[in-house]
Amino acid sequence: MTFIDILRYFGALLLVLAMVGGAGLLARRFGVPGVTKAAGIKRLAVVETLMIGPRQRLLILRRDNVEHLVLSGPDGVSVIENSISASSVGTP
Numbered sequence: 001m002t003f004i005d006i007l008r009y010f011g012a013l014l015l016v017l018a019m020v021g022g023a024g025l026l027a028r029r030f031g032v033p034g035v036t037k038a039a040g041i042k043r044l045a046v047v048e049t050l051m052i053g054p055r056q057r058l059l060i061l062r063r064d065n066v067e068h069l070v071l072s073g074p075d076g077v078s079v080i081e082n083s084i085s086a087s088s089v090g091t092p
Contacts, residue, residue, distance in 0.1 A: 060084075 047060040047067060056073040058080075067084040070077060 043064055045062045047062050049060075050058045052058055053073070056071065059070045059072060061068045061070055065085075066082075068079060069081040069084065071080050
């Protein structure tokens with residue numbers, strides 16, 4: 001194998017990687033499903049988490065300005081309190 005052959009192999013590898021990267025950028029730009037970025041407006045968010053045990057945690061989830069208190073653990077997930085108004089949280 002000569003030096004020219006090695007350069008040809010690396011050149012082909014770089015060309016293929018550049019083509020795959022370019023295809024990914026085009027898919028993201030033109031909106032191929034499953035490849036696109038998330039929408040600018042997010043309806044769901046994790047507001048706060050609190051570890052209450054080695055494998056249990058409390059989460060406050062916000063969806064459309066309504067918050068829900070959820071307990072998550074190895075046995076599953078339970079809703080502790082739902083429909084908490086997001087505007088009343090944090091006020092003394």
